Amino acid sequence: MEYETLILGAGAAGLMCAAHAGPGVLVIDHSRAPGEKIRISGGGRCNFTNLYAGPANFLSENAHFAKSALARYTQWDFIDLVERHGIAWHEKTLGQLFCDGTAKQIIAMLLAEIERAGATLWLQTTVTEVRKTDAGFAVTLDREGAREEIRCRNLVLATGGKSIPKMGATGFAYDIAAQFGLRVTETRPALVPLTFPEGRFSELSGVSLPVRLSNDRTGFDEALLFTHRGISGPAVLQLSSYWREGEDIAVNLIPDMPLLETLRTQRQSEGRRQLNTELSQHLPTRLVQHLSAHLLLTGRLADQSDKALSALVAALSEWRLTPSGSEGYRTAEVTLGGIDTAALSSKTMQAQAVPGLYAIGEAVDVTGWLGGYNFQWAWSSGHAAGTAIASGS
Structure with a gap:
């Protein structure tokens, strides 16, 4: 079977790409349902973007890489899409936007968009082999116990990172990138609770308060939550992306309090x-x-x-305080690091040395803050790749 474009991953970035990539698109995913991370996000209401999303809210070895995609498809563009589909939303705190209803509304919206675009979606489908051909790629799939080969001109890596493996997350995108000679930066759990030995704060489990949490590189003014394992809450999740093992952190328990x-x-x-x-x-x-x-x-x-x-x-x-570690990919909201942006075009998300190969979303070394930023990167990078494919650029 031949398609113009094969997108690996029916998450936020993959579905957004499919909606813009033009005719002849096939999206595959190994899950039973599309958009599983969308479904569980934001307590089931999906923190789908942030009013203040911009390059400063993202971590990458190349701090400038995300600028192009974020500028060409902004949070306002996605808000407009949400409103066109009649999805009611509200701002919670710090520019974080959530559905009034459920996250399933965002998934339904994206599925309606890919249906409108004429894309095909196959679920419970896994990749067993990827080969480069003169005309593009040959991808062997296992679908419902049967193998078949798909040939495509464009191949999009949208399978995300390693976070939340119980939902099927793997480093598959990194494996394919490495197969084609693309460097993968160090990957780590990010937006993740920090742990302490011997239940140090077990007697405080459930206690929460506003703090300023910082290290030598940055700081965040948000809530901290004590848990049986250690500390969590927005301030901790934010700082975890900037924390390394063995480092201590400073907790200001009385920020702005005289x-x-x-x-x-x-x-x-x-x-x-x-x-x-x-x-x-x-x-x-x-x-x-x-x-x-x-x-x-x-x-x-x-x-x-x-x-x-x-x-x-x-x-x-x-x-x-000196954390002993983090809860790891098991509870990490995202993966820090990924496919090296030096190997990709910031305008199209295409691999510089492998025409037709694209990488988008969490698979790429662009990691957002807590609060809707990672979804905005999914929308922006998916749009960048999709429109580039559709235009043949």
């Missing part, structure tokens, strides 16, 4: 109050109890000197 001034004022009016009782007015009680053993949060307010209060506030402003 705690020193407050404690001094309370010392004058409520001097008989216990220090830990006062701190529990500003921080979760269980956290204050946990910190008491380390920071000696004992005695009355009246007994605390200015120096002691200043030292306490400094300690709460920079609580140093």
Whole structure:
């Protein structure tokens, strides 16, 4: 069987590419249903983009690579598509956009778009071999227990990264890229909870508070959540993309809180109050109890000197922690790293040295922040490849 374009992966990037790649498109996926990561995203409501999406919100060995695709298909373009399909949405926080209904609406929208474009979708189909031919590629598929060969002019790698293997995620795109001589950068779990040994924070499990979490490279002002395994929450997931094993992190438990001034004022009016009782007015009680053993949060307010209060506030402003690791690909939302952008055209997503081979979405070394950015990269890179294929460029 012959197709103009074969897209490997029916996720966000692959479906977007199929909607724009012109006639003769076949999309395949090994899953039972398309868009499985879309379905589970955003608590089932799909954080489909971010109002503030731009190149600064992405990590890559080449910080400039994503600029072209993001500029040519923006968050506003995707919002327009969502609205044309009558999908109601809302902004949650920090520019994050979610469906009012369910993530299945986004999947249905993309399926309607590829149907309109005339693309074919095969599910429960796996690739057993990929070969280069004079006219393009020959791909051997296993479909419902039978093997068949597909020949195509264009081959698009849209199978994502290694994150959430229980949903079938693998490093398949990296294997095909390496087969054709494309370098793959170091890959790591990203947007992932950080762990600590021996259940260090198990007694704090479920406690959440706003913090500033930082290391030597960057910092984020969002919520931190203590878990049985360690720490999670938006601030932790964000920083995990910039963290490396053995490094410590700084937790500011009182960002934008004038705690020193407050404690001094309370010392004058409520001097008989216990220090830990006062701190529990500003921080979760269980956290204050946990910190008491380390920071000696004992005695009355009246007994605390200015120096002691200043030292306490400094300690709460920079609580140093050293994670032992992360929860890994099992719970990572995305994979950091991927197919080297130096091997690809930033305009078309085509491999420079292998005409007809394209890589898009999470498979590429472009990783977004938490909050809809990775979906926007899927839409933008999928659109870039699809329109390039359709135009023959």
